Amino acid sequence: MSEARINGKPASLAAAAERAAEILSQARLPIIAGLGTDVAGARASILLAEKLRGAYDHMHSARIFADLDVMRQAGLMYTTPSEARLRADVFLFIGKDLPKVWPAMMACLSPADTPPFEVVREPRKLLWIAPPRGGAKVEGLSIETLDTSNLHPTLAGLRARVAGRVINGAKSTLRKLDEFASVLKNAHFGVVVWGSDGLDSLAIEMLHGLIRDLNKATRWTGLPLGVGDNAAGVVQTSGWMTGFPVRTSFGRGFPEHDTWRFDATRMIESGEADIALWISAYGGETPPWEKSTPLIALASPHTAFAREPQVCIEVGCPGIDHDAVEFAREAGSLVARLASQPSQTPSVAAIVGQITQHLGGEA
Amino acid sequence: MLILLKGGRIVDPVNGRDEIGDLWIENDRIVAAPKGKLADEVHDVSGKIVMAGAIDIHSHIAGGNVNSARLLLPELHRNWLPNAITLPMSTAKWSTFETGTIYASMGFTTVIEPAIVPHQALQAHLELSDIPIIDKGMLTVLGNDDFLLSLLRDGEGQAAVADYVASILAASNGLGVKCINAGGSAAFKYNARTFSLDDVVPFYGLTSRQIVEALQRAVEDLKIPHPLHLHANNLGIPGNVATALATIEAARGERLHLAHLQFYAYGAEGGHGFSSAAAELAAAVNAAPNVTIDVGQVMFRQTVTISCDALRQFNGAEMAKPKKSIINDGDSNGGGIVPYLYRENDFANAVQWACGLELFLLIDDPWRIFFTTDHPNGAPFTTYPEVFALIMSQDARAEAIARQPQEAVAMTTLPSIAREYNFNEIAIMTRAAPARLLGLKDRGHLGEGGLADIAVYSPGKDLAKMFRFAHLVFKDGDLVVRDGRVTHYRWGKALKVNPAYDKAIDRRLAGYYDHHFGNSRDLFAVKEHLLPRADAFGEVACAR
Numbered sequence: 001m002s003e004a005r006i007n008g009k010p011a012s013l014a015a016a017a018e019r020a021a022e023i024l025s026q027a028r029l030p031i032i033a034g035l036g037t038d039v040a041g042a043r044a045s046i047l048l049a050e051k052l053r054g055a056y057d058h059m060h061s062a063r064i065f066a067d068l069d070v071m072r073q074a075g076l077m078y079t080t081p082s083e084a085r086l087r088a089d090v091f092l093f094i095g096k097d098l099p100k101v102w103p104a105m106m107a108c109l110s111p112a113d114t115p116p117f118e119v120v121r122e123p124r125k126l127l128w129i130a131p132p133r134g135g136a137k138v139e140g141l142s143i144e145t146l147d148t149s150n151l152h153p154t155l156a157g158l159r160a161r162v163a164g165r166v167i168n169g170a171k172s173t174l175r176k177l178d179e180f181a182s183v184l185k186n187a188h189f190g191v192v193v194w195g196s197d198g199l200d201s202l203a204i205e206m207l208h209g210l211i212r213d214l215n216k217a218t219r220w221t222g223l224p225l226g227v228g229d230n231a232a233g234v235v236q237t238s239g240w241m242t243g244f245p246v247r248t249s250f251g252r253g254f255p256e257h258d259t260w261r262f263d264a265t266r267m268i269e270s271g272e273a274d275i276a277l278w279i280s281a282y283g284g285e286t287p288p289w290e291k292s293t294p295l296i297a298l299a300s301p302h303t304a305f306a307r308e309p310q311v312c313i314e315v316g317c318p319g320i321d322h323d324a325v326e327f328a329r330e331a332g333s334l335v336a337r338l339a340s341q342p343s344q345t346p347s348v349a350a351i352v353g354q355i356t357q358h359l360g361g362e363a
Numbered sequence: 364m365l366i367l368l369k370g371g372r373i374v375d376p377v378n379g380r381d382e383i384g385d386l387w388i389e390n391d392r393i394v395a396a397p398k399g400k401l402a403d404e405v406h407d408v409s410g411k412i413v414m415a416g417a418i419d420i421h422s423h424i425a426g427g428n429v430n431s432a433r434l435l436l437p438e439l440h441r442n443w444l445p446n447a448i449t450l451p452m453s454t455a456k457w458s459t460f461e462t463g464t465i466y467a468s469m470g471f472t473t474v475i476e477p478a479i480v481p482h483q484a485l486q487a488h489l490e491l492s493d494i495p496i497i498d499k500g501m502l503t504v505l506g507n508d509d510f511l512l513s514l515l516r517d518g519e520g521q522a523a524v525a526d527y528v529a530s531i532l533a534a535s536n537g538l539g540v541k542c543i544n545a546g547g548s549a550a551f552k553y554n555a556r557t558f559s560l561d562d563v564v565p566f567y568g569l570t571s572r573q574i575v576e577a578l579q580r581a582v583e584d585l586k587i588p589h590p591l592h593l594h595a596n597n598l599g600i601p602g603n604v605a606t607a608l609a610t611i612e613a614a615r616g617e618r619l620h621l622a623h624l625q626f627y628a629y630g631a632e633g634g635h636g637f638s639s640a641a642a643e644l645a646a647a648v649n650a651a652p653n654v655t656i657d658v659g660q661v662m663f664r665q666t667v668t669i670s671c672d673a674l675r676q677f678n679g680a681e682m683a684k685p686k687k688s689i690i691n692d693g694d695s696n697g698g699g700i701v702p703y704l705y706r707e708n709d710f711a712n713a714v715q716w717a718c719g720l721e722l723f724l725l726i727d728d729p730w731r732i733f734f735t736t737d738h739p740n741g742a743p744f745t746t747y748p749e750v751f752a753l754i755m756s757q758d759a760r761a762e763a764i765a766r767q768p769q770e771a772v773a774m775t776t777l778p779s780i781a782r783e784y785n786f787n788e789i790a791i792m793t794r795a796a797p798a799r800l801l802g803l804k805d806r807g808h809l810g811e812g813g814l815a816d817i818a819v820y821s822p823g824k825d826l827a828k829m830f831r832f833a834h835l836v837f838k839d840g841d842l843v844v845r846d847g848r849v850t851h852y853r854w855g856k857a858l859k860v861n862p863a864y865d866k867a868i869d870r871r872l873a874g875y876y877d878h879h880f881g882n883s884r885d886l887f888a889v890k891e892h893l894l895p896r897a898d899a900f901g902e903v904a905c906a907r
Contacts, residue, residue, distance in 0.1 A: 039489060040893075040895065043493075043895065047451055047452075050448065050451060050452065068434065071434070071435060071687075071689065072434065072435050072436070072437060072687070073687065074687055075435075075680075075683075075687040075688045075689055075690075076689045076690075077689070077690045077691075077692070078689075078690075078691055078692070079691070079692040079693065079697075080482075080693055080694050082694055082879070082880040082881070082882065083552070083692055083693065083694060085880075085881065086509075086879060086880075087552060107881070108881060110881075116879070117509065117552075117566060118566075119553065119565055119566050188553070188554065189552060189553075189554075215677070218554055219551075219552065219553075219554045219692075221690075221692045235434070236427075236430055236486065237489075239430045239433045239434050240425070240429075240430050240433070240458065240459045240489075240490045240493060241452055241455065241458055241459065241460070241493065242452065242455045242458055243433050243437070243440045243455055243456055243457045243458050244433075244434075244437055245434055250448070252445050253445040253446060253447065253448055253454060254442035254443075254444070254445065254446070254448070254454035254455065254456075255442065255452075255454070255455045255458075256441075256442070257437055323890075323892065323893060324893075325485060325489065325893050328882075328886060330881070330882055331482065331880075331882055331886055331887070332482075332693070332694070333427065333482050333483055333485070333486060333887070334485050334486040334489065335485065335886035335887060336485060336885065336886060336887075336888060336889075336890050336893055337886075338885075
């Protein structure tokens, strides 16, 4: 049996949804934040945001826009993990935390296997810039590493050496960069893998430039790991519904996108947004802001909030409690996830649909 | 509900009608004039033109590539006018919601998304289900997929190919098969920079010609109504008319649809090494009754090119404006997104514009030529009204030609062409013929029992205005547009085929996915219950 609370006291689902609608309808500018949900949940939430003339944001926007801002300013060359696994003769990994960012990465890319679709079947090469402390290890594969405490000059230097430009630096650094540049240029189908927490847009743009440069003579592409928990699926859904990614507002009667103006935390802290609907169905995340703005939460069971929300409704996890569509990193696309442990815990889409109905809209 | 459209000019080439008359609708169907019954609703349409709802066979309206283009180019679709939100997302430009709304207001009631790779099918159907009013469908892209290429390399025979094609269509809920630069995207992964009909895909040792032939046969073997929908090699390259002519010949008299032929109508004559070869190409199409084509007309404005031809898009990325692009080495085809500005005072763009119109006007049979801009690649579909005006009026063309670089005009035959399409030919090209080409027997005409998808236009001197704002549009008998404005949403179906095949191939494919991708094939299947609305699909019979 699912749980709902109004001001911390147990309530029926129906009563909680009705109370949530009542609170939201009184908002001057509501923000739907978190958005840790499947495609159906995101779709319902964005329709609700429009109905409320509110804004919506995602809890992982900082990471989303590190990649997306580069794409829409400079472009992107990318591939899927499957293509990388089947074809890459050289991997270039960036950052020590890749296996932590995507725990299934090594299993999906299986770098120690010879790429089955290569014409000349030779063992893969793996280059790793800023590898894990204590060295990178993959069973059955020797890895070339390049330690650095600052990616910007390292990537700039590597790009310059690939392009045959002269750079300054210590002899040993130059020798290493040249070794790397030579492997990159001799690859047949190379794949740069990035996705570190805190990797900034400048570094990502340099990687994009490096990939573009290498493609003048051979084939390289990128594999940005992105963020988990369907962040990419929420962005895709937002894209076809409004034309824009998250951090979009309907306040002026049409979707308007601005990564600064519609940052949920900024809107709350500044007082621009007066009510928040927090959605987190994948894990126990709670709002990152300090201000005690009225809060409605659709959250995983047993989520511990710093302050009890005015209304809290427990929701199921997509792909576990209920069937869902979500972005799968291992596939690089939206996929069907059938419930692994079907339960009665409602989906975000179902609850948001109920709230919307109370506001006089179609679910 | 009984509706009478009274006294309009009925243009219905399938039933040989072009006359003043009445049209009766009961619920979602067109019916004969009922005896002794009064209409619940009468629309006086005297002075108006009544046609079946239009059908667009090739318009990129959904899927991961289209959506990436939206995200790549926020500056292209900003709204700035605070207007009332009358219907969900009605102020969201380039949204799925806007797509259905604009199509309906122009009298289109069925639109086909022509390029979805199998692994993007779920996203495409989610997007299609958020396009209001119109029915839609999608063509599934094959021809660069490793499983198919390995079947062909290993000489597994035509039955295995057909089973595979059918299995992919079933999983992706496609309406037909699209092939895009057969083998070209695969070869690009092996660093090919050009790829023509007889070039060989490394690793597989197959030519583009072999791949096309195999898919063409599979489509026929499976009795899929729509012939293989081919995006040929060498798109957009000077002198590529040779490729188009060779591709027509390679069809060996079998049915073949050539997509956006305008992009293949180029010679390499003149001082710029770029000229129109549309007249020669049109003659070849006229002489090949097995071939159908759609135009892919270019219009002068900012747009974005979206294509699963990853190789072509990579080569075209240098011309991007604004200067950014996405190139995707995805599973099977991948693709690319390159924004582009067609300029009226640009020599090459002016030749391209003329090439499209020459094809429209020099291909004789309106049953074999289809009205497209390859949205948004030649131009957004919102330019359709202007294109109608150009093919229906020599004066409109003369006016446009006068604005263009005359050295470009001189490389074409356009000024010498007097032909003007009439309403009957427009109705064939945009209604009757697309329904026949896609096997949609229930639409494209105004005969008894037909689906009540009906567009009523107010004819006038301004042809573009007439086609931009339909007077009335009915979808399934429901009046959804009045004077060019959508009054409410309804939700159409995605049309698909379901050809019979030997299910043994599914087991093989499951193993292939587990072994090669490390992913279950079930991840990619389009399951109806995961789409937002029930009853999402309509099945089109496979029988010819």
